[in-house]
Amino acid sequence: MKALILVGGFGTRLRPLTLSIPKPLVEFANKPMILHQIEALKAVGVTEVVLAINYQPEVMLNFLKEFEAKLGITISCSQETELLGQLYPFKEMIEFHKAHGGEASIVVTKVDEPSKCGVVVMEETTGKVDKFVEKPKLFVGNKINAGIYLLNPSVLDRIELRPTSIEKAIFPKIAAEKKLYAIVLPGFWMDIGQPKDYIAGLRLYLDSPRKKSSTKLASGHHIVGNVLVHESAKIGEGCLIGPDVVVGPGCVVEAGVRLSRCTVMRGVRIKKHACISSSIIGWHSTVGQWARVENMTVLGEDVHVWDEIYSSGGVILPHKEIKSSILKPEIVM
The missing domain is CATH 3.90.550.10 (Spore Coat Polysaccharide Biosynthesis Protein SpsA; Chain A)
Structure with missing residues (x-):
């Protein structure tokens, strides 16, 4: 049995994250979106997956070749020369x-x-x-x-x-x-192609393992509600994490940090007493001490927010330093 997944879009609504990698490779609950689908297909007997790719095909190909052997499934790509348009029971x-x-x-x-x-x-x-x-x-x-x-x-x-x-x-x-x-479709279905829907979808997704009494979710006196923390992440003393939070691999969350309804992606450092809510923190970014990030702020890759900075709805492109507060939603280029 074969499967075709259309992944030809540019992911513009999820920028600045998709300026670094194609949308199917953006992590959702610490796993690239496309892997959620491929693993589900593998589980029901699909032996070959074809991906119709348009945006950054070489990045997708390199990534998927690594996982082809791990998953034991043939993954091939058909590069779209034109955008064709648009997987779990x-x-x-x-x-x-x-x-x-x-x-x-x-x-x-x-x-x-x-x-x-x-x-x-x-x-x-x-x-x-x-x-x-x-x-x-x-x-x-x-x-x-x-x-x-x-x-x-x-x-x-x-x-x-x-x-x-x-x-x-x-x-x-x-x-x-x-x-x-x-x-x-049983259960829930939603588009997670823009930040507010990504965060809303994360809440629904994290609620599923809770209902199944899954051991994947974090527990402890510092955890509130549904929280997923990668085993390689480090959480400091006096933190309060949750609800609906994902902390990625290699992250460092220093003492006294407050996280709620957010995703903190691979390699991020959150410094002491920072507060993050309803936001997405992109790969290898830093949030300074006593900083406050909220209201659907999205940090692209390698963004550094200085100490005591406030961001309300800022969308910050990759490799930027934020030295002054963002008081209302705006794009920082």
């Missing part, structure tokens, strides 16, 4: 696809405001897709395409050798032939 989806006997299966998810999306109209009992309605003015359903597909090889024969949207050009035809089925 794989086991359930495979069983569903085999049972209904159609040509293609898609995963859908429920949303609160379907009028803002393209809605999938389907039979509730069988999952057979009737049609797609783009941003309906009248209520026709509350399920939208979640971007996960299981296709028979025959679907590939339907695709012409030119830039094609499978969602707009192919799926409606298969639905008209009564050969397209949809399965509702």
